[in-house]
Amino acid sequence: MSSSFPLLSVVTFLPLVGVLILLFLRGGDEAAWARRIALTTSLVTFVVSLGILCVFDPAVAGFQLMERFAWIPSFHIEYIKGVDGISVWFVLLATFLTPICILSGSVVTKRVKEFMIAFLVLETMMVGMFTALDMVLFYLFFEGVLIPMFLIVGVWGGAGRIYAAYKFFLYTFLGSVLMLVAIFAMVIHAGTTDMTAMMGGVFPDKMAMWLWLAFFASFAVKMPMWPFHTWLPYAHVEAPTAGSVILAGVLLKMGGYGMIRIAIQMLPDASAFFAPMVFALSVIAIIYTSLVALAQTDMKRLIAYSSVAHMGYVTLGIFSGNTQGMEGAVLVMISHGFVASALFLCIGVVYDRMHSREIARYGGMATNMPHYALVFMVFMLASVGLPGTSGFVGEFLSMQGVFLVSSWTAFLAATGVVLGAAYMLWLYRRIFYGPLDKDDVRAMPDLNAREYAMFVPLILMVLWLGIHPATFRDVFASSVHKITSDYQAQTTRGGEAP
């Protein structure tokens, strides 16, 4: 698969072409054209990114489609890109969700052109981050996400947007700068910024502990893990629908992806050492945030807390260190990328009509919006983890992985499934059943064509992943297997050495 065509760079920077066109857009019908150009760009990017899946060889465990050239030679900083079976899915998730976000952004009427530019820049940053194999490049894209996201929350957000934007930015910035210091230490120790050269426990034990903590600070905030999750409800609630979708769908996955790539692959011993702590935090996250979600009166806030709970399964799976757990974690992330995005879109549908996210403002909508109720139900059940939907496979596997390591942790985490069912079903009952006694709710029309266009692909993906997860698993299986076997080899060696 040594094609000389720089496919990954093309996918990364293709959205910027759209940005350039948008920059020179002038005229009366600017908003409509901005939407069209942005949608076209993101769709083209998606189609091109499917090419990655075509040329990607699932049988090979290492990085593929490598691109490499000197960027800042005097500091040995290189431009290195490459994907393995895991990052392929995240790239596709990003390119798949961006057109949907742009479609849902049609309701935005304020500064449409800038909105579209922000999303296309964001897409570049996301794809760039998932394909970067150089530490500086990785950090560049990881942090670069903050600029468009800060503006998306701050300019197009709700009433409390300014507080939310600040909190989002400063919280993640603080986490990231600690990671930057860790990157310095790693780069100096390894003498290179090439991430592949840092994999496999090249760092001495004591240093690895500190490095792990610094990276964990950044990824745990991004993910977010309890107790670093407090920015998320604000950001989700205040962000415009498209912002929440991309935040839940892709940005949260950056933390999980980083944990696999850096914590597990580069710092295996420290990961094994800290795994019990991660288990504890994850279990607390699952149970505590599920309980908090039960108490929410705001729909978006409820889904935001449920995201924190779902990310708990991801960290459990990753740090279980075995193949089942890791596969489960990746599947939970992919599934959550579809489901949480879809749920935020669902909330967006009624928010656009009623301009309220209060659960109490709704009720009985199954009567007048049957299609919407059906769509919502699919995603609600997927979020609960019903077999046959995408949510089930990942949660099952990650809990199985944890069970092999710590049965108590798995037991406690399983209670989260029950709680998850409770808050989601209760949310569904409050919105869709009961008397349809509010006039404005009764007056709402059902889904329109644009909304179908957003939901149908997502429903298909959710069912596909639920019914035939092997399609997804086959691509990353050998990569995951390599990562976990390396990890286990490293950690058992480390255990025997002293």
Place this chain on the structure above:
Amino acid sequence: MNVENIYATFPELFLASCALMLLLFGVKRGNDATLFTGLIAVVVCLAAGVLLIKLPSFVEPGQAQLGVSALCHGCKAFGGMFINDAFAQFVKVLLLLASAIAIMLSWGYMERHGLERPEYPALILFATLGMMLMVSANDLLALYMGLELQSLALYVLASFRRDHVRSSEAGLKYFVLGSLSSGMLLYGISLLYGYTGSTGFEALAHVLAGEPPIGVVLGLVFVCAAMAFKVSAVPFHMWTPDVYEGAPTPVTAFFAAGPKLAALALFVRVLLQPLAGLEHQWVQVVVFMAVASMLLGSFAGLAQSNIKRLMAYSSIANVGYALVGMAVANEAGVQALLVYLSIYLVNTLGVFGVILCLRREGVMAEKIADLAGLSKSHPLLAVAMGIFMFSLAGVPPLAGFFGKYFVFLAAVQAGMLPLAIIGVLTSCVAAYYYLRIIKVMYFDDATEAAVDPVPEFSLRIVTGGAALLMLLFVFMPTPVIDSALAAAHSLMPQG
């Protein structure tokens, strides 16, 4: 010998004679010729920059014929008092660029405020000359002369708007405190001379290689204090906010760029060449000043409502980051410092370009709140300002990130991990006030436009060019980084 002197100092001689002629011309023609003298001054700066870069290469072929061997980089002149190495060249090119931009920034402002005097560009040229001599000084006395030439011009520039109370106050404050620091510098120099019997940098370095007597340490402290005043490092920063706020905005822009860079470069040279033997003594001082500047600049900036004052605190914090590179005291540190300063210079000139566009009914609007709604009325200006602010906050992929990256990398590499951690944490604090400007521009609804309809052409060129440089640095970082490496290399004792 004479020919050598002229070649080595040719750009400076060119600048000096042009400045004198410009002054004569300006006096003869009066205030009408201001724009013209300004234009000439810009051309002179750029020409001097070209001379600086090109001169060694076109002299070289004739080298053998002339019988002089030291015409290349790193040559010394005037009995070793003047040195024109790669370090000096790098800094001088930046200085000339900053001066040219500062003159360009002043045109509209001076016209509106009735300050069209031909002395203005001439004074900037004299200040630039002083700065170039500072950077090239290889002797304590040459250093002092350069510094005074610069300072005297700057005192006048600070109070250039002499019918304005704040401007006069700024000039007076700067003058009084500046003379104090000059006094300290002289006292320190006299101590160093008294104990070593020399003022030349090589001789000093030679004498000070061993364990220093206490008088030398005292002299070192005085010299450091005076330098800290010039670069406005904590605890000698008090003048900065007042002078930044009071001085006419184009002058503030100049202050924030040129003199700061020159003083930092001078500081680096003095510490790393003549005083290299005293590293153990001065590193503590520099580390303290770096930490204190980063902390104070970041936290005190949070409470500011005037954008010029905010930029003053921002500059204090940025000097702190630059001092981190100095504290590292090796080639990597100096390289990082030079990269950092080059980026900061362009960044800060761009910010002042935007500030100069802010004007309500002909009066400069200096409150941060005056930026409200800028993204609606002047989207391009707002985008430029946004780029500058994110860059100052150190968010990748903008240039400011790379400045911080190299500085802190050098610090970690030299085992100064706490310094790097304090640095990144304070940059988080400072990010808050940079974000506030973006918030005001983009998130707040405009009450009324505080910006004149069409900014002058020169302002648009400067802000647009600076913003593009900050944005595109990521694609072409090597020229700056490599020439900074060469500059840093030339500064280090060749072993």
